[in-house]
Amino acid sequence: MGIQAIILYASLFITLFFEVFLLITYLEVKEELGFEKNHVGKNITHFPSVTIIVPCFNEEKTLTETVKSLLNLDYPKDKLSLVLVDDGSTDGTQLIFKKFASHPQVRTLTKENGGKHTALNFALESISTDLVGCLDADSFVDKDALKKIVPYFQDEKIMAVTPSIKVHNPKSFLQHIQKVEYSWGIFLRRMLSSLEALYVTPGPFSIFRLRVFKDLGGYNMGHQTEDLEMALRMQKNRYKIVNSSYAHVYTVTPEKFYGLYKQRVRWTYGFLNNSLDYREMFFNKKYGHIGLFVLPIGIISIFTSLYIVANLLLSFTSKVLNSFAKFRAVGFGSSFELPSFDWYFINTGTLPIITITAIGFSITILVLALRLSEGKAKFSKGVLYYLSLYGFIVPFWLVRALFDTLFRKQISWR
Amino acid sequence: MVDSKKYIVAFLITLAIFATAVYMSNIFTQKKLDDVRDIENRVALDILSSETQFALLEETSCKDISPGFLSKELGPLGEKLAYAENQTSFNKDDVDYLKRSYFLLEIKDYLLMKSLTEKCGNKPTFILYFYSSEKDCPDCEKTGYVLTALRDKYPDLRVYSFDYNFDLEAVKTLTSIYKVEANLPALIINNKPYYGYKTTLELEEVVPELKLLKTAEETATSTESNQ
Numbered sequence: 191m192g193i194q195a196i197i198l199y200a201s202l203f204i205t206l207f208f209e210v211f212l213l214i215t216y217l218e219v220k221e222e223l224g225f226e227k228n229h230v231g232k233n234i235t236h237f238p239s240v241t242i243i244v245p246c247f248n249e250e251k252t253l254t255e256t257v258k259s260l261l262n263l264d265y266p267k268d269k270l271s272l273v274l275v276d277d278g279s280t281d282g283t284q285l286i287f288k289k290f291a292s293h294p295q296v297r298t299l300t301k302e303n304g305g306k307h308t309a310l311n312f313a314l315e316s317i318s319t320d321l322v323g324c325l326d327a328d329s330f331v332d333k334d335a336l337k338k339i340v341p342y343f344q345d346e347k348i349m350a351v352t353p354s355i356k357v358h359n360p361k362s363f364l365q366h367i368q369k370v371e372y373s374w375g376i377f378l379r380r381m382l383s384s385l386e387a388l389y390v391t392p393g394p395f396s397i398f399r400l401r402v403f404k405d406l407g408g409y410n411m412g413h414q415t416e417d418l419e420m421a422l423r424m425q426k427n428r429y430k431i432v433n434s435s436y437a438h439v440y441t442v443t444p445e446k447f448y449g450l451y452k453q454r455v456r457w458t459y460g461f462l463n464n465s466l467d468y469r470e471m472f473f474n475k476k477y478g479h480i481g482l483f484v485l486p487i488g489i490i491s492i493f494t495s496l497y498i499v500a501n502l503l504l505s506f507t508s509k510v511l512n513s514f515a516k517f518r519a520v521g522f523g524s525s526f527e528l529p530s531f532d533w534y535f536i537n538t539g540t541l542p543i544i545t546i547t548a549i550g551f552s553i554t555i556l557v558l559a560l561r562l563s564e565g566k567a568k569f570s571k572g573v574l575y576y577l578s579l580y581g582f583i584v585p586f587w588l589v590r591a592l593f594d595t596l597f598r599k600q601i602s603w604r
Numbered sequence: 605m606v607d608s609k610k611y612i613v614a615f616l617i618t619l620a621i622f623a624t625a626v627y628m629s630n631i632f633t634q635k636k637l638d639d640v641r642d643i644e645n646r647v648a649l650d651i652l653s654s655e656t657q658f659a660l661l662e663e664t665s666c667k668d669i670s671p672g673f674l675s676k677e678l679g680p681l682g683e684k685l686a687y688a689e690n691q692t693s694f695n696k697d698d699v700d701y702l703k704r705s706y707f708l709l710e711i712k713d714y715l716l717m718k719s720l721t722e723k724c725g726n727k728p729t730f731i732l733y734f735y736s737s738e739k740d741c742p743d744c745e746k747t748g749y750v751l752t753a754l755r756d757k758y759p760d761l762r763v764y765s766f767d768y769n770f771d772l773e774a775v776k777t778l779t780s781i782y783k784v785e786a787n788l789p790a791l792i793i794n795n796k797p798y799y800g801y802k803t804t805l806e807l808e809e810v811v812p813e814l815k816l817l818k819t820a821e822e823t824a825t826s827t828e829s830n831q
Contacts, residue, residue: 195692206621211614483611516749534639534684538632539693543625 198501201494202544208487209551215381216558223380223562227436231337237269238340239319240397244274245309249327250282252442257290259330264337272296273313278303306393307416311408323397329441330358331395338437339397349429350391350398350421351437352379354563358440364450366572367580368443370556376435377559383433387480389461389488391421391431395439402429413467415460422468425480435562451587458492458591465489466595492588499585553577633693640688640702643681647709650677654716678713679755681706682765686748689737704772710764711774717762729758729813732792733765734784743801747789750804757804758817 242260246253253274260272272295276283290296301312310324321343325331331353339351354376357369382388391398396417406427412419424431444450465472465488471481556577560567685706688694714730721728733751735744751763766775768788778784782792791798793811808814 203618203622207614207618210617210621211610214610214614214617512745515746534636535687537691538629538636539691540622540625540629543628544622547621547625 197497198541199544201497202541202548204487204490204494205498206544206548206551208491209548209555211483212378212381212555213551215384216377216555219380219384222384223435226434230341230434230436231334234337234341236344237266238321238343239269239271240265240321240323240336240340241271241273241317241319242395243310243313243317243322243324244272244327245277245306245313245324246274246279246283246327247277247303247306247309248279248281248283250279250286252328253283253286254289255330256325256327257286257296260325261293261295262333263331263335264333265340267295270295270336271319273317274298275309275313276300277306277309305411307409307411310416314403314408317400319400321397322400322403323395324393325395325439326393326441329355329394329439332438332440335395335437335439336397339395339434342432342434343397343399345430347430348432349402349424350396350431352383352388352391352396352431352433353394353437353439354379354433354435355392355394356438356440356563357443360443360572362445363575364447365443365445366570367575367583368450370560370570370572370576371580372443373559373563374556376563377555379433380435380562382484383431385479385484386430387425387478387484388431388433389421389425389480389484390415390418391424393417394441395437405429413460413463414456415464418457418460419464419467422464422471425477426468426471428477447583451590454584454587455590455594458587459594461488462492462591462595492592495581496585496588499581503582629693633691633695636684636688637694637698637702640681640684643677643684644702644705644709647677647681647713648705651709651712651716654713658716658720678710679752679763683752700770703767703770707766707770707772707775710766711778714762714764728760728762729817730794731761731763732778732782733763734768734779734788734790734792735765736768736788738769741788744789747791747801750802750807753804754807754814758814758821760817761814 244253244256244260249256257272257274260270263270274287274290274296276287276299278301284300287298287300291298299313299316301309314322321340335353339353342348342351355372356376357365357372360366360369379388393416402424406423406429409416410419410423421431444453465485468485471477472486474481556573557567560573685699685703688699688702714732717728717730731751731754733747735741735747737744748765751765755761755763766778768775768779768784768786768790782795782797784790784792784797785799787799789799789801794813798807798811802810808818
């Protein structure tokens, strides 16, 4: 067996191992999920005070809707306040601020541009509620989202709760793919939650105890992924983060490839570089599943998925070249007759059998993910696009983020 | 503390899946080898039957030879062996064993066909094709396609393919009889050697026997369409 075959088998082994691990975790949490769906957020007796920060940089298009969705939250008005921070916008953001300035629940702040993390820290300075969260100005919350989050804080040890993020109003082909991808993300986050291994507290509507920022300090730049850095910092200090699957937040996602590419390069770059910064957690028993398994496999999977996709493309290209050679040799005619079916010519090697098993597991997980996020698993065009194309667009940003990490290039937000 | 039991369980399940995949693949491969072996047995029986018939010919006439006289399965057998040769899941020794008997069957069929031709005076065209299964012959694969296409086109054409470097005395004897050089792919068409890759059209132009077959078929089709 050559070195290439060994890498390929190892990649498949890791992929399959991860899938099996996720499915076992799912079986463990299945009952909890049912409970969460039907009981969490009902009959709340104690409502802690909450502040939601909305950092804004040129968000005139979506800001009004974002604020409206927050004001519409099913939560006692005297316990919920909003802080809108203008991080030096140059568009009509200020006009929208004026619209909400007189609202009793809303406070507005303005500062010079300094990046999202500075806007958040600026707001944090003047907050004294029990809980504090953030909502990106391109996201909208479900009416009962906060009620589905707050009960988790009854457990004294829980320091942050993350929501389930969905795609807002998908229209373009890429947004439909992202919708399915986000469902998978919802599933993954819920599984990571029960492993106590969440490595990101997403910008849209993660809620923290205010104590977290007092103890661990405010947001850092975190390689342009401040939400990832915050989560890793919390994990390193063994601050517990959980996910509430049924607290739904909707976010505007990139419509075209270039926007998606830029966003994902930033996410992947952020994951790689923050992981590097927190490398002492790797394979360290002290940090539990996140150190032993989740972070390492996150890094390894970047390489294995690139390797598997490259292999698929290579074998596909060689097949095409082969048929081309055949065509050149004999031209049209007999070669275009369909050969009579003979099972003998089906590739029954070990590799295809393992690959088909891995694909079967992926589809099983996708069905479970759709059930968790959408209530039912329905075959949509998004699922079709996702299954057939997603694997081939991901390598673009993986390669770019790896390249940027190796050559230490700075990544920009937009 | 991390519960390591889950890692062990996941690892064992993954390992079991891999083991099952290897096991299943082996079973399938074994079945395929059996399949090839069965065909070889049938071909051997066909040849034996042909030889017997041929021996009987001494006492009978050429027109008694039935259309099913020749084994039809040599061609598909060759394709299956070629496929097995390119798959990593097949054991090389198994494939070599089957190739050995395949080449021997081919030679027997060829010799029988030649004696038949001499006795009965019909003129089938024989192509002895020498290829290399190693990576040193980029044109061999294409030549294989061309010959398959030609065989499909002209049912009277008998193509016998041999691995030039195969360690089998009979093949070596064959190459020394026809003085085949190591310049592959090599075709021996009715005792005349042709070296290098040629497309279907080129072969039909260059080789007089094929040209003859082509015109014969064209006349046949044009007469058919005239009727």
